[in-house]
Amino acid sequence: MIELKHIDKRYDGVVALNRADLNIEQGKLVVLIGPSGCGKSTLLRVVNRMVEPSAGQILIGGKDALDLDPVLLRRSIGYVIQSGGLFPHLTVRENVAVVPQLLGWDKARRLRRADEVLALVQLEPQRYGARYPKELSGGQQQRVGIARALAADPAVLLMDEPFSALDPISREQLQDELLRIQRDVRKTIVFVTHDIDEAIRLGDKICLMRDGAVVQYAEPDVLLRQPADAFAALFIGQEPELKRLARHSVADFMRRAGTGAGGRVGGALAAGAAGAERVALHTSARAALSKLLGGQAELVVVDGAGEAVGHLVLADFALTP
Ligand SMILES: Nc1ncnc2c1ncn2[C@@H]1O[C@H](COP(=O)(O)OP(=O)(O)O)[C@@H](O)[C@H]1O
Ligand SMILES: [Mg+2]
Incomplete structure (x- = not known):
């Protein structure tokens, strides 16, 4: 579904990505993980061309993304960031309807859709739709962020540390919610985190990065049992078998x-x-x-x-x- 081939990204002098390769199958949730500064966000943003690669190829559904209009491409891919990134002066319902509005949907259709996705993330539209972001908790704002990303029913969802700013309980709830929603909607999701437990819990596959390159790309059980090298073993940390148990109910x-x-x-x-x-x-x-x-x-x-x-x-x- 998404193929990233030999992606380089340089910012005068700084190598952010160094021949990064990644293949993501349709309907899978892939987690990008690695130490701060290793290139996770950069690789994520290459997918919707918020970052233009210095070299390499991006194929989405077999089409070369570099041939597509970047603005249209961005609208066709959901994007969720830390702390919601909601527009403070728009209501919850208006925030969720932003992309459908850009896509020219008529008002009735976009408001109907906004309420539908708000219900999907367990925010009662009647109760929350007319509120402003500051009238919601952090966890609720993240739910709105997810609803907004899903509003235009994109095939691909990019999520950059969406739960990192939440307290542990809200974070776990949101992780559960994401897994539940994903069972329903089956999007292709690329999810960035620096938390190995979150990666193991959520990922169908985990892509471990270091210095702009992919160290290991494997299913969580494989990563935990057969880390590719000493860095991977160190990153996984102690008690891999207990971490494996966390993935199962x-x-x-x-x-x-x-x-x-x-x-x-x-x-x-x-x-x-x-x-x-x-x-x-x-x-x-x-x-x-x-x-x-x-x-x-x-x-x-x-x-x-x-x-x-x-x-x-x-x-x-x-x-x-
Ligand atoms: N716009 C930019 N200008 C210059 N350097 C950047 C820019 N964006 C990212 N970098 C650098 O590229 C590297 C990778 O950054 P990033 O992808 O944000 O890392 P991560 O998300 O893994 O923490 C870092 O060294 C960062 O400082
Ligand atoms: Mg980042």
């Missing part, structure tokens, strides 16, 4: 209630469940393991819609789902 590992022949699962549950910690189905396997280790029982019970739908014992976390 307990649903991937649990023993399902009622699936054991002759009530084996049910029996085990009844025997060991007294005082067991309970977690929700979407809880990360890492968080559930932490609960298990900190709890009194030898299993954790998984709740779905108010009833126990499964459980996990310590050995279950060693399985590769």
Whole structure:
């Protein structure tokens, strides 16, 4: 879907990108990660030509992006930055409708669409549509930023550290939201972060960069288990297996209630469940393991819609789902 070939970018003397290569498949969420100044934002902005490369080729859907009108190209690609980047003098609804307006949609259509995408990011249009950005929390502003990027239904979404300024709880909520939205809309997403946990949680693939070049481009499990070199290993940091667990929900590992022949699962549950910690189905396997280790029982019970739908014992976390 997006092919970046041998991209160079120099700013008199500074090499921002050095023969960077990246292939992004349609419908995938690819995370660019690496230390500050390694060229993540520059590579992201090459995709919609907010940065013009010094050399190299950009193909989007097989078309050479350097042949396209940069203004039209930019309008056809959603872009989300840190701290929303919302226009302070426009209401939430007007902010979301900015690109549809540039594209010449009539008013009724763009307001209808604005309300549709606001609902998609879980902001009730009736309640929030007429507010101004300063009347929203940081997390809500980021939701509006995502809604705005989705408004004209672009095939590609670029996100540059969109959650970096948020507190840890809002950040985790927004990560969940993004994954949920992505299951619905299946955009091709390029997402920049410097946080390895965020990268592992969100990425279908992770592109690790250093000094303007790609060090390793791989699925999170592969990056964690087989870092390409000492720099990659250092960047991933301690406890790669725990980081791997963070990517999976307990649903991937649990023993399902009622699936054991002759009530084996049910029996085990009844025997060991007294005082067991309970977690929700979407809880990360890492968080559930932490609960298990900190709890009194030898299993954790998984709740779905108010009833126990499964459980996990310590050995279950060693399985590769
Ligand atoms: N407009 C610019 N002018 C000069 N140097 C720039 C410009 N934009 C980026 N750079 C330099 O290019 C390198 C990569 O920057 P950037 O892509 O923003 O890094 P990252 O997003 O990974 O932190 C840095 O050394 C930065 O200082
Ligand atoms: Mg940056």
